[in-house]
């Protein structure tokens with residue numbers, strides 16, 4: 001180990017010439033060792049005499065350089081054998097990827113299939129027993145008008161703060177002018193919505209004064225009650241307080 005280090009050190013030092021033999025760049029600090037030039041440039045005289053004739057010959061060559069240069073991108077782009085074969089290669093039927101398999105009947109018709117990840121929710125998969133009536137809404141009562149009314153900032157709740165509503169409290173709000181219903185645990189004042197309901201007043205009033213979650217879901221599970229009635233939120237349905 002020691003001999004290895006010694007050998008390595010001496011080899012390193014030998015490549016550095018002693019300060020006395022070198023001329024440093026600034027020339028006035030002989031203590032700083034400088035690297036010896038392993039291959040000093042040839043003498044100027046030598047260079048001149050050896051290449052004189054070659055240089056003369058080069059100077060005589062007046063042929064311009066190739067343009068575009070031989071390895072330029074421009075040249076490469078022009079290169080493809082497009083000239084010889086201008087048409088792109090067309091794959092035959094056997095070379096093409098086969099078409100995907102035809103989906104099974106079950107995926108195409110989830111309602112008939114009965115279940116499966118693509119099936120519609122069971123609440124609306126069943127044919128309604130009664131004919132559904134869509135009511136002609138009075139002018140100024142379109143879904144867009146309802147959205148505008150909600151956004152107007154008008155009070156549609158009829159109460160100052162949100163409340164806990166028990167089923168017995170809910171029951172008291174069952175008239176057209178004061179109708180509340182509960183859907184998914186939230187209690188809404190549905191009176192302002194009556195004239196905007198596409199299913200009509202009569203159908204909507206079926207849930208007045210009671211929990212309408214089930215009937216609502218059975219009728220139109222796709223309707224987002226939370227979004228439709230957010231401005232009418234009165235409070236939250238709670239269990240009857242024990243007396």
Ligand code: HEM
Pocket residue numbers: 132133134135181183190197198199200203204205206207212215216219220223224225228229
């Ligand atoms: C309580 C909150 C309710 C809200 C926010 C509400 C909202 C809506 C909306 C947005 C539609 C139009 C749906 C569409 O075009 O796809 C609709 C239609 C309808 N709703 Fe309601 N609804 C409510 C309650 C009820 C209730 C309790 C019934 C009674 C069963 C009912 C019966 C209907 C009917 C029959 C239609 C029209 C027929 C149809 O579009 O297929 N709705 N409702």
